[in-house]
Amino acid sequence: MASVVLTSAPLTALLFGFQFGVYEDIRCRFLEARTVELVTTSSNRASVYVFPPGFRPIYDSDDPTMPITFLSPYTLGLARDCLRDARLPLHLAIYEGDFSVTRRILACRPDLASAEAIDVAFCHSRFEIASYLMTLRQHLPQLGEHLFPWTPNGYDTHLELLRAYTRKGWTDNTLRKALLMRSLDVATFLYSQMPETHFAELVNEAACSGMLAFVQMLHRDGHTCSIDAVEQAIKSDHLDVVRFLLEECGAGPRQYTIVVAAAYNRRDIVAYLLSLDDDSLQVQVAFAAALRRSHVDIVEQLLASGRVSRLSVARCLLSHGFRLDVASIDANLLRTYTDDTAPLLDLFREFGIEPPTTAM
Numbered sequence: 001m002a003s004v005v006l007t008s009a010p011l012t013a014l015l016f017g018f019q020f021g022v023y024e025d026i027r028c029r030f031l032e033a034r035t036v037e038l039v040t041t042s043s044n045r046a047s048v049y050v051f052p053p054g055f056r057p058i059y060d061s062d063d064p065t066m067p068i069t070f071l072s073p074y075t076l077g078l079a080r081d082c083l084r085d086a087r088l089p090l091h092l093a094i095y096e097g098d099f100s101v102t103r104r105i106l107a108c109r110p111d112l113a114s115a116e117a118i119d120v121a122f123c124h125s126r127f128e129i130a131s132y133l134m135t136l137r138q139h140l141p142q143l144g145e146h147l148f149p150w151t152p153n154g155y156d157t158h159l160e161l162l163r164a165y166t167r168k169g170w171t172d173n174t175l176r177k178a179l180l181m182r183s184l185d186v187a188t189f190l191y192s193q194m195p196e197t198h199f200a201e202l203v204n205e206a207a208c209s210g211m212l213a214f215v216q217m218l219h220r221d222g223h224t225c226s227i228d229a230v231e232q233a234i235k236s237d238h239l240d241v242v243r244f245l246l247e248e249c250g251a252g253p254r255q256y257t258i259v260v261a262a263a264y265n266r267r268d269i270v271a272y273l274l275s276l277d278d279d280s281l282q283v284q285v286a287f288a289a290a291l292r293r294s295h296v297d298i299v300e301q302l303l304a305s306g307r308v309s310r311l312s313v314a315r316c317l318l319s320h321g322f323r324l325d326v327a328s329i330d331a332n333l334l335r336t337y338t339d340d341t342a343p344l345l346d347l348f349r350e351f352g353i354e355p356p357t358t359a360m
Contacts, residue, residue, distance in 0.1 A: 021108060022108055022109065023104055023107070023108045025104065026089075026101055026104045026105055026108070029089040029092075029093065029101060029105065030089050032055065032056070032089075033088045033089045033092070035052050035055065036049050036050065036051060036052070036055070036088065037049070037050055037052070038050075038073070038082075038083050038084070039070075046072065047072070047073060047080060048070040048071065048072050048073075049070060049071050049072070049073065049076065049078075049088070050069065050070045051068075051069050051070060058071070058092075058096065059096075061095055061096075061097070061124040061125070061126075062124075071092075071095070073085070075095070076088070076091045076092065076095055076120060077091055077114075077116030077117065077119045077120040077123075078091055078116070086112060087112045087114060087116075087117070089105060089112075090102065090105045090106065090109070090112045090113075090117060091116070091117060091120050093105060094117060094120045094121050094124070094126055094129055095120055095124055095126075097124070097126045097129065099128055099129055099132070102129055102132070103132070106136070110139075110140055113133075113136065113140045113142055113143055114142050114143070115142065115143060117133055117143065118130055118133045118134065118143060121133060170190070170194055170196060170197050171196070171197065172196075172197050172198065172199035174190060174194070174197050175187060175190045175191065175194075175197035175198070175199070175202075176199070176205060178190055179205045179206055179208075179209040179211070179214075180205075180209065182209050182210065182211060184211050184213060184214060187206075187209075187211065187214055188214065188217070191214075191217070191218075202218065202223065203215065203218050203223050203224065203225055203226070203229045204226070204228050204229045204232050205232070206218060206229075207225075207229040207230070207232045207233040207236075207238070207241050207245065208232040208233065208235070208236050208238075209236070210233070210236055210237075210238035210240075210241055212238075212240050212241050212244060215229075215241055215244060215245070216244065219244075219248070219249055225245050225249035225250075225251045226251060227251050227252055227253060227254065227257070229245055229251060230242055230245045230246060230251050230254070230257055231257065231260050233245065234257060234260045234261050234264060234266055234269055235260065235264050237264070237266050237268075237269070239266075239268050239269050239272060242257075242269055242272070243272065246276075253280070254273075254278065254280065254281070255278075255280040255281055255282050256282055256285070257273055257281070258270060258273045258274070258281045258282060258283060258286040259282050259285050259286045259289050261273060261286070262286035262287070262289045262290040262295065262298045262302070263286075263289040263290070263293060265290075265293070265295045265297070265298060267297050267298060267301060270286070270298055270301055270302070271301065274301075274302075274305050274307070283302060283305070283307045283308060284308060284309070286298075286302060287299065287302045287303075287308045290302065
């Protein structure tokens with residue numbers, strides 16, 4: 001009877017399929033893993049798994065058209081100080097998004113399951129695999145939670161999945177990360193569903209991210225839009241956010257906004273601020289800031305506006321080491337100050353220049 005079973009390929013496969021060990025159809029995955037070496041690179045002394053010549057093609061998880069020849073233990077969620085991690089076949093299958101192989105490996109080698117397996121699935125957007133691994137947690141307690149709560153793609157279904165995975169509360173760092181990555185859908189989900197992720201500087205960081213729709217939502221919800229938020233938007237060169245904060249939110253006082261724009265070489269924002277025809281804007285200070293940083297376009301822009309006096313230009317040049325040839329100051333020049341020579345004389349005194357006798 002035994003000979004009949006052993007000579008019947010279908011029966012043999014069925015029986016041995018229930019034995020502990022590696023299934024025949026995925027045996028090659030474990031054999032190939034033995035050929036992969038953990039090598040320390042000479043550049044930064046970091047260890048990477050190097051795929052030898054002749055190894056089957058492995059492609060980047062973010063770009064399936066780009067073949068790769070090595071992966072770091074960190075990328076695969078494996079130990080960094082272990083020459084041979086038994087979980088390599090499983091984690092490589094997860095990295096590649098091979099759902100079938102992942103299930104087969106876990107079916108015959110459940111001892112390879114670990115919290116890092118789910119981490120790898122989330123980090124590389126293998127959400128179907130992540131969901132499957134999470135269903136195994138009741139049978140495999142080692143599938144715990146180490147993942148920092150974040151997904152590279154901002155879909156609500158993925159965030160809900162991640163929310164179900166991590167039982168610990170999410171902090172404001174999660175929302176900060178979403179704003180930093182300029183992921184509107186993730187930020188909106190966290191803001192509306194996770195009030196524990198809110199923080200005091202939310203409007204400022206939202207303005208810095210340049211996500212106008214998110215800033216508008218915060219304004220509708222009653223968040224205060226301060227001048228700090230305007231300056232953050234200026235520094236990051238988000239004109240639409242600057243316009244909204246000044247015109248719709250009434251953020252102020254605005255007199256130094258043009259100074260920030262000039263200092264950060266934001267030509268379009270400078271043009272917008274000049275168009276407001278606001279006498280409180282510190283145009284002279286902005287000119288000095290642009291000149292000090294050699295922002296030639298801004299200097300020319302402010303000069304063309306007609307809102308920078310010649311004395312301001314002279315003061316800036318003198319403060320930057322330029323010298324004034326007193327002998328060149330003739331009657332024609334002084335005639336432009338006949339109504340009030342005091343500002344000109346003040347400039348001379350400020351820089352220790354002996355005024356010409358014609359100016360006295």
